[in-house]
Amino acid sequence: MSNMTVTQKRIEQWFATRLPGYTVDEDGACTFPFPSVRVFVTLSHDVLMVDGLWTGSLVTNDDRFYALEVTNRISCQRLVPSVNVNDDHGRITTAEYIPVASGMTDQQLWDFLNQAVVSTKAVGDYLDRTIPECAAATGEENNN
Incomplete structure (x- = not known):
């Protein structure tokens, strides 16, 4: 198999198969909201980016200091x-x-997206279990 250019269409094919409830936001990122983390997959300047935003909220300084300890441990x-x-x-x-400038086979693309999304979700789930008081403080306003 030869490497093919990574495109938005190929990324959306992965989402349609794995996470059919995905949306495409105004910046072109494919997004999926797991309960613990919102995942964003973006293709920009030959770089495939998988970003996560934990749905919890660090309200107090104590929350933030503890979160630093937890994230360092992770x-x-x-x-x-x-x-x-x-x-x-x-x-x-x-x-x-x-980096995806040299392209990827379908298998490479799907393996990367599977691993990156599952790893991101695992971190969000771990944060929910480790800092439950901050996870419980989430509301719809934090999911945007």
């Missing part, structure tokens, strides 16, 4: 995705990027 245990605390907004984000 980062020490996992290679991907990277996990970051956005202190300005009290949110936790994940990121996993791969």
